[in-house]
Amino acid sequence: MADATTKFTLPESDIPTHWYNVQADIEWPLDPALHPGTHQPAGPEDFAPLFPMALIGQEVSKERWIEIPDEVRDIYRLWRPTPLFRAHRLEKALGTPARIFYKYEGGSPAGSHKPNTAVAQVYYNKQEGTKRITTETGAGQWGSALAFATNQMGIKAKVYMVSASYKQKPYRKSMIETWGAEVVPSPSPDTKAGRDILAADPDSPGSLGIAISEAVEDAVMRDDTKYALGSVLNHVLMHQTIIGQEAIKQMEMADAYPDMVIGCVGGGSNFAGIAFPFVPDRLKGKKIRFIAVEPEASPSLTRGKFAYDFGDTAGMTPLMKMHTLGHTFVPNPIHAGGLRYHGMAPLVSLLVAHGLIEPRAYHQKTVFDAAVQFARTEGIIPAPEPSHAIRAAIDEALLCKESGEAKTILFHLCGHGNFDMSAYEQYFSGEMVDYAYPEEAIARAMESVPVF
Amino acid sequence: MADATTKFTLPESDIPTHWYNVQADIEWPLDPALHPGTHQPAGPEDFAPLFPMALIGQEVSKERWIEIPDEVRDIYRLWRPTPLFRAHRLEKALGTPARIFYKYEGGSPAGSHKPNTAVAQVYYNKQEGTKRITTETGAGQWGSALAFATNQMGIKAKVYMVSASYKQKPYRKSMIETWGAEVVPSPSPDTKAGRDILAADPDSPGSLGIAISEAVEDAVMRDDTKYALGSVLNHVLMHQTIIGQEAIKQMEMADAYPDMVIGCVGGGSNFAGIAFPFVPDRLKGKKIRFIAVEPEASPSLTRGKFAYDFGDTAGMTPLMKMHTLGHTFVPNPIHAGGLRYHGMAPLVSLLVAHGLIEPRAYHQKTVFDAAVQFARTEGIIPAPEPSHAIRAAIDEALLCKESGEAKTILFHLCGHGNFDMSAYEQYFSGEMVDYAYPEEAIARAMESVPVF
Numbered sequence: 040m041a042d043a044t045t046k047f048t049l050p051e052s053d054i055p056t057h058w059y060n061v062q063a064d065i066e067w068p069l070d071p072a073l074h075p076g077t078h079q080p081a082g083p084e085d086f087a088p089l090f091p092m093a094l095i096g097q098e099v100s101k102e103r104w105i106e107i108p109d110e111v112r113d114i115y116r117l118w119r120p121t122p123l124f125r126a127h128r129l130e131k132a133l134g135t136p137a138r139i140f141y142k143y144e145g146g147s148p149a150g151s152h153k154p155n156t157a158v159a160q161v162y163y164n165k166q167e168g169t170k171r172i173t174t175e176t177g178a179g180q181w182g183s184a185l186a187f188a189t190n191q192m193g194i195k196a197k198v199y200m201v202s203a204s205y206k207q208k209p210y211r212k213s214m215i216e217t218w219g220a221e222v223v224p225s226p227s228p229d230t231k232a233g234r235d236i237l238a239a240d241p242d243s244p245g246s247l248g249i250a251i252s253e254a255v256e257d258a259v260m261r262d263d264t265k266y267a268l269g270s271v272l273n274h275v276l277m278h279q280t281i282i283g284q285e286a287i288k289q290m291e292m293a294d295a296y297p298d299m300v301i302g303c304v305g306g307g308s309n310f311a312g313i314a315f316p317f318v319p320d321r322l323k324g325k326k327i328r329f330i331a332v333e334p335e336a337s338p339s340l341t342r343g344k345f346a347y348d349f350g351d352t353a354g355m356t357p358l359m360k361m362h363t364l365g366h367t368f369v370p371n372p373i374h375a376g377g378l379r380y381h382g383m384a385p386l387v388s389l390l391v392a393h394g395l396i397e398p399r400a401y402h403q404k405t406v407f408d409a410a411v412q413f414a415r416t417e418g419i420i421p422a423p424e425p426s427h428a429i430r431a432a433i434d435e436a437l438l439c440k441e442s443g444e445a446k447t448i449l450f451h452l453c454g455h456g457n458f459d460m461s462a463y464e465q466y467f468s469g470e471m472v473d474y475a476y477p478e479e480a481i482a483r484a485m486e487s488v489p490v491f
Numbered sequence: 492m493a494d495a496t497t498k499f500t501l502p503e504s505d506i507p508t509h510w511y512n513v514q515a516d517i518e519w520p521l522d523p524a525l526h527p528g529t530h531q532p533a534g535p536e537d538f539a540p541l542f543p544m545a546l547i548g549q550e551v552s553k554e555r556w557i558e559i560p561d562e563v564r565d566i567y568r569l570w571r572p573t574p575l576f577r578a579h580r581l582e583k584a585l586g587t588p589a590r591i592f593y594k595y596e597g598g599s600p601a602g603s604h605k606p607n608t609a610v611a612q613v614y615y616n617k618q619e620g621t622k623r624i625t626t627e628t629g630a631g632q633w634g635s636a637l638a639f640a641t642n643q644m645g646i647k648a649k650v651y652m653v654s655a656s657y658k659q660k661p662y663r664k665s666m667i668e669t670w671g672a673e674v675v676p677s678p679s680p681d682t683k684a685g686r687d688i689l690a691a692d693p694d695s696p697g698s699l700g701i702a703i704s705e706a707v708e709d710a711v712m713r714d715d716t717k718y719a720l721g722s723v724l725n726h727v728l729m730h731q732t733i734i735g736q737e738a739i740k741q742m743e744m745a746d747a748y749p750d751m752v753i754g755c756v757g758g759g760s761n762f763a764g765i766a767f768p769f770v771p772d773r774l775k776g777k778k779i780r781f782i783a784v785e786p787e788a789s790p791s792l793t794r795g796k797f798a799y800d801f802g803d804t805a806g807m808t809p810l811m812k813m814h815t816l817g818h819t820f821v822p823n824p825i826h827a828g829g830l831r832y833h834g835m836a837p838l839v840s841l842l843v844a845h846g847l848i849e850p851r852a853y854h855q856k857t858v859f860d861a862a863v864q865f866a867r868t869e870g871i872i873p874a875p876e877p878s879h880a881i882r883a884a885i886d887e888a889l890l891c892k893e894s895g896e897a898k899t900i901l902f903h904l905c906g907h908g909n910f911d912m913s914a915y916e917q918y919f920s921g922e923m924v925d926y927a928y929p930e931e932a933i934a935r936a937m938e939s940v941p942v943f
Contacts, residue, residue: 044565044566044568044569045568046568046569048500048503051498051500113496114496114870116497117496117498117576117870117871124569128643146598148870187870190867191870209912209916210909210912210916212916213913213915213916214915216916217863217866217919218866218867218872219867411669414669415670415671418569418639419600420600420669457602457662458909460663460665460666461662463665463666464661464665464668467665
């Protein structure tokens with residue numbers, strides 16, 4: 040049947056045995072992270088209060104393949120390999136000659152791709168004696184993934200959750216508690232960074248940048264504690280490459296090769312996860328496009344500056360060369376909370392700067408149009424974040440309809456929308472708004488990008 | 492590793508090709524459904540306003556195997572075959588010599604086993620020209636499954652959702668709308684049954700019995716409309732037997748055979764789905780126990796009467812011989828909304844009456860103790876309904892610890908808890924209560940069981 044469900048499933052033995060490190064293959068040098076105080080290249084000792092040495096080593100490694108420990112693969116088996124689907128029903132609804140495939144990571148216990156790196160990060164921490172891990176979370180996807188992973192490995196966790204989300208989205212908070220982690224609204228009285236913000240504004244709704252400052256401070260102040268980040272950093276992106284490796288095998292099963300790979304970008308990790316394993320082919324001359332889709336409400340790749348900036352609001356993290364809107368930028372409260380970040384992964388930024396990745400931005404109403412069209416054809420209700428990728432995939436498929444070209448589109452459906460139904464509710468009620476960002480507002484935030 | 496994740500995955504070719512009909516193998520006669528007015532055995536013509544003829548045929552069929560249409564298996568492929576896991580981490584935490592396995596149906600788009608029958612029911616309706624299907628839903632699992640299935644097959648649906656749930660659980664409602672179905676709070680002004688209740692009590696919180704009355708009335712009044720039920724009936728239970736058929740193959744892969752099969756029961760369909768395919772072995776003399784676990788707040792099997800009663804509150808449905816608490820029984824608002832039903836599937840009731848199935852009841856706090864222990868060992872956060880099965884599985888494993896027996900336990904994890912996090916929140920806050928049902932209250936409700 041033309042509109043039959045086609046699922047490409049790999050046997051468990053095809054769970055990747057190695058992470059793929061794109062740094063081994065790109066010729067352009069990645070500018071080093073800089074110490075926040077001295078502005079000199081940061082060495083391993085600068086990162087040691089935050090991360091275990093194994094992860095610091097992965098961060099700067101040029102090795103092409105890094106072996107995945109058995110204990111990590113063992114936990115991956117709970118939900119991996121993940122399925123790849125051909126979107127026959129969506130194609131038919133669009134009337135496009137394009138072939139649309141999607142890789143689906145929503146089957147993990149936390150409902151997204153985030154556990155792929157959470158499990159890895161917790162493993163190396165445990166190996167090096169870490170007893171407790173701190174992190175931040177916005178909408179809660181990352182915080183719940185870290186809670187799941189620390190629980191599986193028997194380590195304590197404390198999650199600083201952006202206060203506005205903590206109040207508006209109690210269910211992710213309950214999920215974090217169910218897995219035994221501590222979760223507090225940020226800004227909190229538990230850190231100096233939090234107390235300073237609260238002193239100025241007792242009702243502060245918080246932000247991802249503030250929560251990062253709190254989690255970093257907590258980790259630095261305690262010997263038994265380290266910090267974990269859910270995206271942006273090289274090692275985090277690398278852990279996600281198991282997604283693309285599986286997708287390559289599954290596309291082969293489908294006897295197909297993508298003309299384009301599409302993913303949403305906030306910090307950049309889910310996009311890198313599906314796209315980076317295809318980069319070597321592109322570098323060898325294969326015609327394959329990489330499309331990174333961000334929200335108009337947080338347009339770091341399409342309207343930001345490629346410059347050194349802090350990862351957090353308080354300026355406690357090392358400086359990274361990346362596309363940034365300025366570390367004081369506070370995105371409007373779009374539903375795709377996982378994409379509300381002022382910066383971008385340095386590796387994604389570098390490949391954008393060199394024209395390998397094409398950035399694109401959408402407003403949220405057109406993104407939800409695509410989300411609902413997808414749910415009503417393919418059956419899975421997508422999270423707001425990957426719905427950005429769906430929007431782009433549909434638009435590319437409609438271009439094919441105009442041109443008559445039968446292109447092959449692969450996009451990443453990195454999570455389900457079970458915890459985002461209030462967003463759908465708002466969409467159906469007609470109350471969803473598209474936030475406009477005038478040039479002045481972007482320019483003002485950009486003034487916080489340090490000059491040196 | 493002793494605590495490694497072990498997942499038993501079947502290839503897509505092992506999605507069952509037939510549903511298993513336990514009526515072919517049991518020797519005890521199933522008492523016929525009776526017409527609600529005449530109390531005479533109901534014939535196909537009595538059911539025709541509600542169901543398509545193919546499903547009426549399945550309801551009374553004695554054929555052992557009924558072929559699954561290709562179009563139905565095609566949609567099953569979106570999430571089937573479902574995985575079976577060995578609960579190594581839970582076993583280790585309990586320190587039990589027992590081996591615990593669980594079959595997991597939470598990977599479907601609606602998050603439970605319900606789409607297995609929703610897709611089948613919608614298919615036969617479409618074949619016979621039905622344009623629109625009505626149904627009721629309590630917590631929303633069944634309503635969302637039917638919305639998913641009607642959307643996939645291109646049929647309209649209207650869901651009467653118990654008013655209290657409609658207000659308290661807006662996310663299941665949004666899910667139903669996302670899949671394009673209409674959903675109204677019940678009692679509604681759209682039916683006579685609803686208007687009568689509203690006239691007496693404009694603020695009625697509704698009940699499953701009332702919502703069934705509304706959905707049935709709506710279907711009977713319109714030529715283009717039929718009705719769908721998510722559990723209780725023979726054909727619904729039969730559609731779920733693909734679960735047990737897959738589990739048998741997966742247990743063989745694990746080189747194991749269950750000493751007991753455990754599932755929760757509300758209407759009985761998820762329990763029947765995993766247990767019935769094992770019944771032939773038991774009838775041939777194999778020592779295998781079947782344990783059906785219900786809430787103390789709705790104890791039809793453990794404290795009800797095995798008698799003819801109505802399926803709905805208004806007395807519009809045919810009478811069925813089943814364990815019932817009386818069709819006017821209104822269970823307290825426990826979080827396992829899917830188990831809040833006054834009756835029980837006639838087939839499950841019959842096998843309980845003949846001692847083949849052992850019923851058991853638990854209060855909800857001990858059920859949530861088990862749910863949290865499971866989430867913190869196995870990683871998946873379970874829905875409140877299957878957490879009843881988890882409680883029983885843990886108790887049986889602890890008995891093995893005392894006796895030193897290495898029994899093999901198989902239980903059914905029929906859905907995830909993503910839409911039930913408010914229940915976990917209440918549990919952690921210490922505000923969860925166990926509702927007591929004094930004998931008088933049960934006796935009073937039982938007076939509504941008709942005598943003739």
